[in-house]
Amino acid sequence: MAAGSRALGNGGDLTPGPASAFRPWWRPHLRQGDLVVYHVDLTPANGSESAALAWLDESENERRRRYLGDLPKRQFALCRAALRILLVRRLDCPNRSLRFEEGRRGKPFALIGDERCGFSFNVSHSGDHGMIAIAPGGRLGVDVEVRRERKAIDQLIEILLTEAERRQMEQMDSDRRISRFYDLWTAKEALVKANGLGHAIDVSRLNLVDSVGRSGETRGFHDRDVLGGRWEISNLGTAVFAASLARELPPAP
Template sequence: MRTEQLQWCTKIPGELINSNGVHVWRAFLDVSTDEFERLSRFLSADELARARRFHFESDQKRFIIARGILRKILGRYLGWSPDKLRFEYTSHGKPMLATDAGNDNLCFNLSHSAAFALYAVTYNKKIGIDIERLRDDVALGQIAQNFFSQGEINSLEKINKNKRAGLFFQYWTRKEAFVKAMGEGISFPMNQCDVSLLNGNFLSPVILSGENSESSCLHVQDLFPGDGYAAAIATEGGDLDISWWHYSL
């Protein structure tokens, strides 16, 4: 079944995810002033300091809201108050729950674009998620030349012009989800990873190196968060039980 046919459930999950489960949460970041105040109280001093470093107030607010919701979602699984969670960061900036805090090996990743945030939560697995608002005001061709494989560039050039931005962001979100699952940053050679070959619902990105290529052990799947957006999730292992939830405050 294609994921666009699935419902984003509003009912709160009745049980904790099993070891093979992945919960994907979708949230809207436009919230009332009261809710913004409530969410901001969950953030740590370093998160609030980071928020203040954003130049635009709208970016500060989005960061605070997305982090506040992240804390509420993770707090549900752990049975903790959202303000009690502590994060650690890899050298590439990937946030994880602090290892010394008895967090049951809960793994997560998040992404935000315009009014949406997506969160992926699972146990003991590499996980990455990405969402992008579709737009055609960016130099798609030039970005593709720098970050896409030759096969991906060929597919983009062949497709009807009015579908090009959609395909571009589908590839882009697959790549970012893949890179984020690995915990790498933008320094990863994205043009060495081909995400154009879907196998059923799942896709194993192919890592190209010289004459050789090898399939990654990560699987990528497209998500359909709403009109005008592209999104993808990358996880370790293909036999996963993924479910979709819409977060309501």
């Protein structure tokens, strides 16, 4: 670390020091200019939960205690603490001054004291995998789902996908069909989360048949009917999980 730089200490504030007092449980998964998506390791064996708890404020620790079961407790603690650390680093502010509130439809935003933070972020988790997307402004959403067999997958395909998306999947074998469903589903969820509209959007009207590519690919999506605007959709998935990032683009000149 260069002279004069600052590291994160154990107490949750920016403090002088040669290195972080803990081993990060997150790592960059995608970089697009000033936007970064991080993968968060939520496995219980990584030993990070006790370090994460020190970063949460009183209301967040109370929220964690209300979750039923170890997995949701761990998912919340590790994702929220990682988000705090990443924002504190970007904003160069003490952890104690950073707090979160929710908009009218439940989408969280960050404040430093009483001033709204200029960074946009979104968080998702499924099983032992979390995703955090952060960018300096603009609407964005991220979603992750562990790929697994679902008894009701045929019903989900009928409910969540457009006719064109279903036709595209007709000639696929079972494994490819399930994989494609997860890719489309996470892309739709990422778009919904970016808009902060929750279940007010009927995702079966979002036709992404040509807008979701292979893993690592980013494609455009121009929607006139449901969300409006111009978007980029990035497929962040692996063999283990499906994940998508949706980011709004500036209006065309």
